[in-house]
Amino acid sequence: MPDPVRLTFPDGRSLEVPAGTTVADCLVRWDPARAAAALAGSWDGRALDLASPVPGSGHLAPLSFDDRAGREILQHSSAHLVAKALTEAIPGALPTHGPPTEEGFFYDFEVRPLTPEDLDQVRSGMRRSVAAREPFRRKEVSRAEAERLFAGNPHKLRYIREAPADEAISYYETGAFIDLCRGPHVPDTGWLQGVHLLGFSAITPEAGSGAPPLQRIRGVGFPTEAGLREYLKLRSEAEARDHRTLGQKLELIAFFDEAPGFPALLPKGITVVRELERFVREHLKDAGYAEIRTPLMWAQSVYETSGHWSHYRENMFLTEADDRMWGWKPMNCPGSMLIFKSRARSYRELPLRYAEFAPLHRYEPSGTLHGLTRVREFVQDDAHLFVTEAQIEPEIKKLLAWIARAFSTFRLQWSYELSTRPAEFLGEREAWDRAEATLERILRETGIEYRVSPGEGAFYGPKIDIHVRDSLGRPWQLGTIQLDYQIPARFELKYQGPDGTLHTPIVIHRVILGSFERFLGVLLEHTGGRLPPWLAPVQLRILPVTEQQAEAARGLEEELLADGVRVERTGTEESLSKRVRSAEIERIPYVVVIGEKEVAQNGTSVRIRGTKESLALSRAELRQRLRDKIGSRAFEP
């Protein structure tokens, strides 16, 4: 009889159990309630099946769906379930891998192109399996045995060959289906009540790999059907916030088949964008920027100098004139560089900050276009800062402060990502290392939490990106701060230093809101179309109850127009209820009803968006409230 093992648990209690006791039994002896919610166990940080014996003394914790690790186990088990059902439905289909993702899971197969009917079959196969509560049985085998078992599947053979030599090869058996897998898994398929397939798509194989295209089935799993229902409800609510639908319903934007990816801004849309621009320009003025406007097109030679010709040409709209090639600018940097170069510069001018809000054109692949968030023509709140080495840090710190202020104004949650040298890059590795180290140090010193994305930097420098999520949880990059030692040198930019010699400035490329188009899209989803009063295309609508109050309504309208409020007034052909409803649907922040009573008291009855009751305010009080809310760029009316 081997020695008993001693286990400690999350609440600090410890327990002695005979060696070989299963994880499940240990957890039950510790806390039956918490054991019941466990999908698997974590022993000294290693995830284990509930049916596995504890390997020895150590710390044991349950993993439930509420833990990230537990959630991933359930997703991964769901992926196995999909693979089982699909290989049963389509004999000869080769499973490759099926990892958990942030949202759920996917499983990739080498198989003929799938059809919606295949998916139905997979669904019913999964239902049968769940009802049968088939156990996930773990088996450990030798490499040779594993290669024999998976001889028909080159993908699995590759994984076996690639597995670290010291690692045991394990596979899981679910009914007649076996899958090479490290595990762990939920105990049986009965735990996968809430599995839902999201769709299927083809996977583009890595260019030049010669690999066959794969078919991916995506899904998401929940421990209960109720959990799934909750998720589906949230998802359909999120779909109602889709900026493409809202943008159309609120008459902000339009798209044309004849110009895919080129969003048109309707009168209301341009109103919002102008307000956003005003917000940004006010800051630029305070922060010492100068605004410039440079050509939308440049001849090829400019892009050869900047590096875009060799690194970005596939993404540019090109045209020919005067016997040479021209490119619509995909970024503002070449113009800023040439303006800097247009005369001799002194160190006294630095930091020199040039802002430019010009339309940019990028030839994005047709399949990647998406509403306002991925387009081919857009305007950024762009600027280029020409700085000395010593000015990098204070300038970037100022930018980080502006980011925090700007995004807080919209109550957006944002996150930072540091992207480092890509495979294709300009310049010397040493310069890159230095630039990356600088950005990293600034982030650390500022106490900012950030993720690192290796190899995701721009071709000319590393960057700090700002990401926010849309209503469906899709992350979008908005702002970016890019440190560039390359392009200024390529343009041979010089300034005269205090020592009398010429130096090359460093350039910080930066956008904060990203593009106004994408920002509007994200903002619409974030607010469900209920834009803050300062951004609302129509800020206030006056509804006279009957024709008797038309005159008073006109008077109020004039007063508010004089205050600069974007105000509208309705006729009385439609019922008051109908007009209130329309205003509500249009997400107008303030709806003012003028009836007999209001006229008698020279007052207003104000319905504030998001509330059902109306507020009796004098005209002066109403004007004051509008001044406060709009002037301070308050988020709520």
Added chain:
RNA sequence: GCCACUGUAGCUCAGCGGCAGAGCGGCUGAUUCGUAAUCAGCAGGUCGGGGGUUCAAAUCCCUCCAGUGGCUCCA
């Protein structure tokens, strides 16, 4: 760009080989109304474009365009 799916009135959608429909919106008229839909009438369509099959095509096939979901890429 790749794979799959979708495209019918301004919008949301039904119709899926045999006479192009509904609701909302629009217009006209009546109603003058107190905080989310007053009533009636009318107009509005080469069924995404082109080609084919068929006695007959919105419907079946081919192709192009656009959109959607993924992949790749990206502000």
